[in-house]
Amino acid sequence: MLFRKKEEDPAGISRAGLSKWYRALSDKDKVRVKRYAEKAPELPAFEMLLYIAKSAIEDENYDFAADMCGHAVKFADTEMRRFEMNEVLIEALFLAGRWEEAMGLCRKGRDAYVSLKESGRTLPEDLRFRNRTIDILVGHMKDYDSANAALEDFFGIGLISEEDLEYRKNSLRVHRLQMTFDSIYSLSK
Secondary structure: OOOOOOOOOOHHHHHOOOHHHHHOOOHHHHHHHHHHHOOOOOOOHHHHHHHHHHHHHHOOOHHHHHHHHHHHHHHOOOHHHHHHHHHHHHHHHHHOOOHHHHHHHHHHHHHHHHHHHHOOOOOOOOOHHHHHHHHHHHHHOOOHHHHHHHHHHHHHOOOOOHHHHHHHHHHHHHHHHHHHHHHHHHHHO
8 A cells, every 4th residue: 555645835835824725726836836935035925926926927937927926816905915916917917928918907007006106105116017008009019109198197197207208208209210110121122
């Protein structure tokens, strides 16, 4: 008769109070989680899952990072935590090429930003929803008019300064002209 050794949860997962969650994962996901959790500092549940997601992004494992954000949302008990999780998820989806999903979360991030700002919260300066909105509109959709409108909106909610607005709009004009010249050049070959 063979006895199977009881597998222990990774230490970081146990300390974070995620043992029950971990045991419910597929074997494939357990291997992935264990890989990142073993390197993690001692963190509470939500921060542990974000750490795993961010580490997966660094390893270019974008779909897994998005999955971990889906788990983290269950532990996001404040508006600020939901905002943080949304920012990481936007990055994972964008890098995975899941543009439409990322764009929907960019809109959600914008609304959360306004709400958090009105409540007096201190927010980070590097905002994925702002940057990836423009990246998707210009890089994927080739919609320069919507990108300009988004920049105006960001200025309107106090997200960018007037100087930054003009700089970014000018960058879009230059990019649009470059794309036009590139397409004319490629047709003339």
